[in-house]
Amino acid sequence: MIRKVQSTAIALLLATNASCLAPSDDGAEPAALQPQQPAEIPTYSYRVVHSFPHDPTAYTQGLLYDNGFLYESTGQYGQSSLRKVELETGTVVQLHQLDDRFFAEGLALFGNRLLQLTWRANKGFAYRLDSFEQLAEFAYPTEGWGLTYDGELLVMSDGSATLYFRDPFTFAEVSRVAVVAQGRPVSQLNELEWIAGEVFANIWQTDTIARIDPATGQVVGWIDLTGLLSNADRRGSNAEVLNGIAYDPEGERLFVTGKWWPKLYQIELVSPSPKGTP
Numbered sequence: 001m002i003r004k005v006q007s008t009a010i011a012l013l014l015a016t017n018a019s020c021l022a023p024s025d026d027g028a029e030p031a032a033l034q035p036q037q038p039a040e041i042p043t044y045s046y047r048v049v050h051s052f053p054h055d056p057t058a059y060t061q062g063l064l065y066d067n068g069f070l071y072e073s074t075g076q077y078g079q080s081s082l083r084k085v086e087l088e089t090g091t092v093v094q095l096h097q098l099d100d101r102f103f104a105e106g107l108a109l110f111g112n113r114l115l116q117l118t119w120r121a122n123k124g125f126a127y128r129l130d131s132f133e134q135l136a137e138f139a140y141p142t143e144g145w146g147l148t149y150d151g152e153l154l155v156m157s158d159g160s161a162t163l164y165f166r167d168p169f170t171f172a173e174v175s176r177v178a179v180v181a182q183g184r185p186v187s188q189l190n191e192l193e194w195i196a197g198e199v200f201a202n203i204w205q206t207d208t209i210a211r212i213d214p215a216t217g218q219v220v221g222w223i224d225l226t227g228l229l230s231n232a233d234r235r236g237s238n239a240e241v242l243n244g245i246a247y248d249p250e251g252e253r254l255f256v257t258g259k260w261w262p263k264l265y266q267i268e269l270v271s272p273s274p275k276g277t278p
């Protein structure tokens with residue numbers, strides 16, 4: 001039985017990697033392809049590079065960076081919005097409020113369009129990046145949680161352990177992948193960000209971000225952001241859970257915040273290995 005599972009795994013490896021060695025004639029797997037115990041997943045910590053003000057009434061559900069500004073989607077019925085935010089001051093420089101029926105969620109940038117999900121209305125909205133003029137609506141069958149764009153397809157989460165890849169023009173599902181860590185499903189995938197070939201995902205109700213290989217769904221790293229929002233900053237605010245990841249690819253700057261957090265942080269990841277590179 002175990003042998004059979006191993007053979008299946010080998011077949012999958014061969015099918016997905018054209019350069020793999022073929023099994024030898026006697027059926028024995030080449031040594032390099034022997035299945036191994038799942039590797040331990042590294043846990044990264046962080047260093048704060050800068051902290052910036054963040055609107056403590058913004059229930060952050062979607063966050064992205066473009067051309068010097070943050071774009072943010074905020075949730076809650078009656079308070080849901082799309083906003084353009086000045087990074088350094090946290091000042092909202094452009095605002096679109098959604099109808100009270102909608103609880104806004106994930107946000108992605110595709111070309112000159114902002115695409116915004118809603119939680120349970122099975123409906124999303126496309127806006128012009130510059131004017132926030134609403135251009136279109138689109139539908140999907142699941143809840144809407146996180147959204148990002150990988151340069152070709154949209155990547156969407158719905159609170160489960162599945163990531164959906166969707167056509168950015170039609171929003172039709174192209175494919176999906178199950179997210180796993182050492183063989184176990186990782187659910188509660190929330191706000192997303194495409195960063196250098198990986199999907200970063202907030203895990204809802206935790207201080208953890210998962211780094212996910214989008215081709216396999218494997219979690220290749222955890223980021224532990226425990227303590228990022230200090231007790232002093234938390235005091236007197238309604239600050240809720242960590243949520244919101246944005247990336248500036250040109251400056252290689254990683255930004256994170258949370259729901260109703262008074263601060264937004266630029267952070268650097270710190271390798272778990274004491275001998276690791278900085």
Ligand SMILES: [Ca+2]
Nearest residue numbers: 063192193245
């Ligand atoms: Ca994001």
